[in-house]
Amino acid sequence: MSRTDIRLALPSKGRLEPETLAFLEACGLGIYKPNPRQYQATVPTVPGLSVLFQRPGDIVVGVREGSLDFGIAGLDAVEEKRGSTGDLIVLHEALGFGTCALALAVPEAWDDVQCVKDLGARQSTRTLRVATKYPNLTRAFLAQHGLSDVRLIDSEGTLEVAPTIGYADLIADLVSTGTTLRDNRLRPLPDGVILQSQAVLIGNRSALQARPEILSTARELLEYIEAHLRAQGSYLVFANMRGESPEAIAQAMLSQPHLSGLQGPTISPVVTRGDQTWFDVNIVVHKDRLMPTITELRRIGGSGVVVAPVTYIFEEEPPRYTQLLRKLENS
Numbered sequence: 130m131s132r133t134d135i136r137l138a139l140p141s142k143g144r145l146e147p148e149t150l151a152f153l154e155a156c157g158l159g160i161y162k163p164n165p166r167q168y169q170a171t172v173p174t175v176p177g178l179s180v181l182f183q184r185p186g187d188i189v190v191g192v193r194e195g196s197l198d199f200g201i202a203g204l205d206a207v208e209e210k211r212g213s214t215g216d217l218i219v220l221h222e223a224l225g226f227g228t229c230a231l232a233l234a235v236p237e238a239w240d241d242v243q244c245v246k247d248l249g250a251r252q253s254t255r256t257l258r259v260a261t262k263y264p265n266l267t268r269a270f271l272a273q274h275g276l277s278d279v280r281l282i283d284s285e286g287t288l289e290v291a292p293t294i295g296y297a298d299l300i301a302d303l304v305s306t307g308t309t310l311r312d313n314r315l316r317p318l319p320d321g322v323i324l325q326s327q328a329v330l331i332g333n334r335s336a337l338q339a340r341p342e343i344l345s346t347a348r349e350l351l352e353y354i355e356a357h358l359r360a361q362g363s364y365l366v367f368a369n370m371r372g373e374s375p376e377a378i379a380q381a382m383l384s385q386p387h388l389s390g391l392q393g394p395t396i397s398p399v400v401t402r403g404d405q406t407w408f409d410v411n412i413v414v415h416k417d418r419l420m421p422t423i424t425e426l427r428r429i430g431g432s433g434v435v436v437a438p439v440t441y442i443f444e445e446e447p448p449r450y451t452q453l454l455r456k457l458e459n460s
Contacts, residue, residue: 134179135346138191138200141168141182145328148226149201152328156357157441158350175349177342186210189331193217198336198343199350205231205303205326209263218337218456220330220347221354221449225361227328229305231263233270233321236292236299237314244320245274251298252278260284260297263323267301270323289313330354338457351450356441363439366422367411368431369399378408385425387418391442413439 139153139160140146150160153172160180162170170180183191185206191197193212201224211217235242242248251257260282261267271279282297289309291297303326304310304317330350336343372378375396382388390412399407410431414422423434 135177135343136179136181136197138181138183138188138197140185140202142184145185145203145227149328152224152226156353158353175346178346189217192331192333195333195335197333199330199332201328201330203227203326204329205263205324207329207331208324209265216334218332218334220332220351220453222329224328224330225358229303229326230322231266231301231324231326232304232317233323234300234302234310234315234317237316245318248276252276256280257299258282258297259299259301260288260291261301263301266323289315334457347453348447348450351447352443355447355449356443359442360439362416363413363442364416364419365411365413365437365439367409367435368426369433370408370410370431371405372408373406375408378410381429382410385429387414387422388412388425390414
């Protein structure tokens with residue numbers, strides 16, 4: 130019997146779990162989990178959406194096979210396990226957290242190996258053993274560099290100790306700061322980055338095509354996520370300004386390089402007890418333009434400047450939802 134619920138899977142362990150929960154909370158998609166030991170939860174903002182907690186690899190497989198409708202996982206897990214059927218579709222490829230790189234790392238003592246090409250000399254004497262949790266991505270990368278005579282050792286344990294213990298010569302693993310590699314006397318190869326990764330939102334193509342309520346949920350998720358990401362680092366700046374008319378003030382503001390805002394300044398009259406004409410102006414600016422914006426406002430007569438963070442910036446249509454519709458139409 131076909132199911133009628135809508136499922137979103139989130140990481141249940143590792144660094145990605147708290148980062149995912151914090152990100153969704155910041156997006157207005159906070160997770161309600163009454164019992165911390167449960168592996169199910171809800172999103173009050175999106176009624177009808179069930180949340181499950183699983184390992185990232187299982188999330189990818191579940192979305193690919195259709196037991197899950199949506200998931201958040203690292204791009205590394207997605208590319209390793211997405212398969213060739215095309216049933217898994219990436220809805221948002223840059224959520225901005227969980228950044229790392231899947232990379233080759235060799236023992237520090239290998240002075241003769243400074244790049245991937247140098248592994249060929251080592252390969253000529255014996256088959257290289259590479260410990261990794263990403264055999265598909267690693268095999269393809271090594272083959273692209275002419276290193277097909279390798280033995281991949283699939284390991285779910287701590288990879289960094291593999292060369293020291295002796296069951297592998299080098300590793301292909303996720304690297305963020307590189308501290309763990311250095312602690313285990315390993316170093317990444319400068320050209321050995323297999324994949325740059327971060328958290329992504331994925332969905333099941335067939336479910337999105339067959340069930341309108343799932344497509345509607347995809348739009349709602351993308352609305353919140355894109356509005357939050359667009360607003361990151363932006364401020365809403367208010368100021369009072371004397372002027373003859375909104376048009377005159379707008380002309381003065383638009384003559385300055387930092388006072389145009391998103392589409393232009395918003396200007397409205399201020400009710401005062403005096404006989405002077407005041408207007409309230411507000412614009413959205415990025416944080417790296419905040420001080421130049423305040424300086425320019427003062428220069429043209431602005432005062433009482435107030436700055437507030439921006440939570441969301443909604444567009445007429447989420448760009449990635451539009452992209453999603455095109456993908457579904459072309460499949």
